[in-house]
Amino acid sequence: MSAPRSFGLRDADLLRHQPYINGAWASGDGIPLEVTNPATGEILGSVETITPESVAHAVAAAEVAFPAWRARPAQERGALLEKWHDLILQHADDLARIMTLEQGKPLDEARGEVQSGAAFAKWFAEEGQRVYGEIVPSPANDRRLLVFREAVGVCAAITPWNFPSSMIVRKAAPALAAGCPLILKPAETTPFSALALAELARRAGFPPGVFNVVLGDPAKIGKVFTGHPAIRKISFTGSTRVGRLLLAEAAQQVQKVTLELGGNAPFIVFEDADLDAAVAGAIAAKFRNAGQVCVAVNRILAHASLFDRFVERFAAAAAALKVGNGLEADVRFGPLITQPSLDRITALVADAVAGGARIVTGGKPHALGGLFYEPTVLTHAAPDARVLREEIFGPLVTIQPFADDAEAIRIANDTEYGLASYFYTRDLGRLFRISGALQFGMVAVNTPVIASAASPFGGIKASGLGREGSRHGILDYLELKTVWVAGL
Ligand code: NAD
Secondary structure (H helix, E strand, O other), rough: OOOOOOOOOOHHHHHOOOEEEEEOOOOOOOOOOEEEEEEEEEOEEEEEOOHHHHHHHHHHHHHHHHHHHHOOOOHHHHHHHHHHHHHHHHOOOHHHHHHHHHHOOOHHHHHHHHHHHHHHHHHHHHHHHHOOOEEEEEOOOOOOEEEEEEOOOOOEEEOOOOOHHHHHHHHHHHHHHOOOEEEEEEEOOOOOHHHHHHHHHHOOOOOOEEEEEEOOHHHHHHHHHHHOOOOOEEEOOHHHHHHHHHHHHOOOOOOOOEEEEEOEEEEOOOOOHHHHHHHHHHHHHHHHHOOOOOEEEEEEEEEEEOHHHHHHHHHHHOOOEOOOOOOOOOOEEEEOOHHHHHHHHHHHHHHHHOOEEEEOOOOOOOOOOOOOOOOEEEOOOOOOHHHHHHHOOEEEEEEEEOOHHHHHHHHHHHHOEOOOEEOOOOOOOHHHHHHHHHOOOOOOOOOOOOOOEEEEEEOEOOOOOOOOOOOOOOOHOOOOOOOOEEEO
C-alpha cells in the first residue's frame, strides 16, 4: 500500500498497515482501526487488527523461534540490534514525521525521541554481551557451585501512545539481547510508529518470530498474554489502572512483570536555587509533549521567599510557549491526544477553581480549537484538589509555597505515586538530604533531564515495578540458574 500524500515520507514502505507476525505482514481478521492526526482531526489511515486467536498464533510463532534465538551467541544478537539501531537513525526523519502526525508532538521532539529510543538498541546490543554468571565459593571441597543467567522465554510488551517509539525499543532491545522473542502490542492511537519499527526490524534481519507486533482489542490481547503459559514475562508501560489489572492477571501463570506506570512528580525550588535555571527547567519538565509524560512535573513547590517571583517568571515563560501543529516551526507543544484527554484537563481546572484555586495564566482550551489547550498555571489549589492528587497528563500545573525543607518533603511525598521528582538547590548538604528523603524512583537535581539509556528508569509505590535501561534493564529478561557440580 502506498503512503497517503499527507505522510510525505521519503521511504513510503515504512508506512505499514498490518500486524507483523513470524517475519511477515499478517492479514487482519479483526475490526480495522482508524488512526487520527490529533492536530487536525484528519484520518491518517487505518491498520488491520487481529482476533485473540490470531494473537495466540503469534505467541506460538515466538515459542518456536525461542530455542534457536536463545542459542545464538550474544554477539550475533547484538549485531542485529546494532543494525536495527543504525536503520532507525537512518530513517529518523521519516519516523519523526510519522510520530508527529499520529501523536502530535513537535517534529524536533519526535526526532529526539526516535534518537533516544535507538540508543536503547545500541546499549542493549552491548549489554547483552555482559550477562555474566557467577562462580560461588563452594561450601564443600569436592563441589563447585555455578550460577548462569538464562533468557526467561517468550515475552510480551504493551506500550503507550505518549512515547510511541522509544517505549518500544526500551523493551524490545533488552528482551532480544537477552535471547527472548517479543510480542508487542502498541497503543491504538499510535500504531504506525510501531509498525515502522517492525519494518526496520525486518530489514535488520531478525529471524521470523523473534519480534512480532500485534494490533487489536487491548483488554482481550492482555488476557491472551497473561493467560498463555508460553509467555514468561510481561513488560507494561501505561496507566496505573491497567498496570494493576495486568499484575493481578499475571498471577495466573506466575509471570514476571515489569510495570512502568503513572507519576505525580514534584518540582521543588529551594530558597538558594538559581531562579533562571529553575524556571527554564520547570518549563522543560512540564510542557514537553504537552505535559503528556509520565515524568512530567505535576506539582511545583516554591519556597515562600521566592514564591511570587517564581510564579511571575514561570507563568510568563509558560504563556509565551507557542502551541500548534507539531509540523510547524517553533511550536513548543502540540495538541492533546484525544477529546477525553482535553475534557479531563478542563475538569481538573474546574475542580481546582471550585476549591479556591486561582488561574495565573491559561485555564481554557486554546483559541486554535480542536485538541489544543493553553499552557495553564494555577496557584492556591486546595490540598484535596484533583490536580494535586492525580496524574495531570496535560499542559497544566499548580505552584504552591512551602516554609522549610521538612514541609517541602512532606508535601512532595504525599502521593501514592513514586516515579520522578525534581529539585533545585545550590547547597550540597541539602542535595543529599533531600534526595535521600524523596520517596521516588528517580530524583533530578538542577536539571529537567531524568532519562537516558545508561540510567535505571522506573518508579516505586503505585508507579511500578522494575527498572528499564541501564545494566539493570536486561536483568528482568533473565533468570538465574544454579548448577551444583559434585564428586570432583
Ligand atoms: P493506558 O494504560 O490506557 O494504555 C497503555 C497501553 O495499555 C496501551 O497500549 C493500551 O492499549 C493498553 N491497554 C489498555 N487497557 C488494557 C487492558 N485492559 N489490558 C491490557 N492492555 C491494555 O495508558 P495511556 O493513556 O496509553 O498512557 C499514559 C499512561 O502511561 C500514563 O499514566 C503515563 O504516566 C504512563 N507512562 C508511564 C511511563 C513510565 O515509564 N513509567 C512512560 C510513559 C507513560
